[in-house]
Amino acid sequence: MIAVDIEKKLKAHNGLQMLRIKKVFVPGSITRITGPSGAGKTTLLKMIAGLITPDSGSIKANSISWFEAAQNIDLSPQQRRVGFVFQDYALFPNMTVKQHLEYATNDAEWITRLLKTGGLDNFTGHKPNHLSGGQQQRLAILRALAIKPKLILMDEPFSALDLKMKSALIKDLQIIFTELGATTLIVSHNPQELDGVTGDELEIG
Ligand SMILES: Nc1ncnc2c1ncn2[C@@H]1O[C@H](COP(=O)(O)OP(=O)(O)OP(=O)(O)O)[C@@H](O)[C@H]1O
Numbered sequence: 001m002i003a004v005d006i007e008k009k010l011k012a013h014n015g016l017q018m019l020r021i022k023k024v025f026v027p028g029s030i031t032r033i034t035g036p037s038g039a040g041k042t043t044l045l046k047m048i049a050g051l052i053t054p055d056s057g058s059i060k061a062n063s064i065s066w067f068e069a070a071q072n073i074d075l076s077p078q079q080r081r082v083g084f085v086f087q088d089y090a091l092f093p094n095m096t097v098k099q100h101l102e103y104a105t106n107d108a109e110w111i112t113r114l115l116k117t118g119g120l121d122n123f124t125g126h127k128p129n130h131l132s133g134g135q136q137q138r139l140a141i142l143r144a145l146a147i148k149p150k151l152i153l154m155d156e157p158f159s160a161l162d163l164k165m166k167s168a169l170i171k172d173l174q175i176i177f178t179e180l181g182a183t184t185l186i187v188s189h190n191p192q193e194l195d196g197v198t199g200d201e202l203e204i205g
Contacts, residue, residue, distance in 0.1 A: 039205025083149030
């Protein structure tokens with residue numbers, strides 16, 4: 001269970017705006033995070049991952065405090081071991097598809113399974129600039145899953161995929177999420193994006 005109760009002053013171009021989030025994410029659930037541009041969706045994911053520090057409050061994973069402002073507890077992203085899919089992919093330009101996954105895990109069987117899931121099994125030697133936008137996005141998803149995380153944070157993870165590819169991938173990902181026993185948060189602008197996926201919703205802003 002991930003329990004988030006935090007506040008953060010967002011520095012927007014038109015002044016300060018307070019982001020307040022109080023929400024419990026049930027184990028194994030998939031939550032779609034919605035809200036207008038600039039509401040703080042990416043900032044929320046980054047605070048949960050340990051990449052941005054909230055101003056106050058707490059973030060707890062099961063009984064472990066990841067962040068506790070009052071006690072100065074703030075675990076590093078490495079300690080939190082979250083799978084993160086960045087909106088801009090954040091791939092390594094000099095690494096091949098396979099190296100991206102090998103960097104995260106040495107479980108060869110798992111790597112093979114992920115490459116197949118993402119339809120990248122024929123592109124293992126390609127670097128990002130020799131992949132299409134959709135392939136890059138799938139690689140970003142596979143890399144996040146490589147560490148077998150218990151919490152998966154995805155920022156607009158399907159924006160570059162066509163409808164057919166997206167629904168096939170979502171089906172396969174759901175199986176993987178269940179196997180991992182992972183809790184998943186997905187930022188998505190598109191209300192139809194996760195059609196057919198039973199899940200919770202958190203609206204921000
Ligand atoms: N570390 C930070 N500290 C304070 N404010 C921040 C920080 N990072 C980003 N912001 C501000 O927070 C606001 C929300 O940004 P964020 O990217 O979280 O929005 P979003 O809801 O994900 O938007 P979009 O849908 O356009 O991606 C922006 O005005 C941004 O400038």
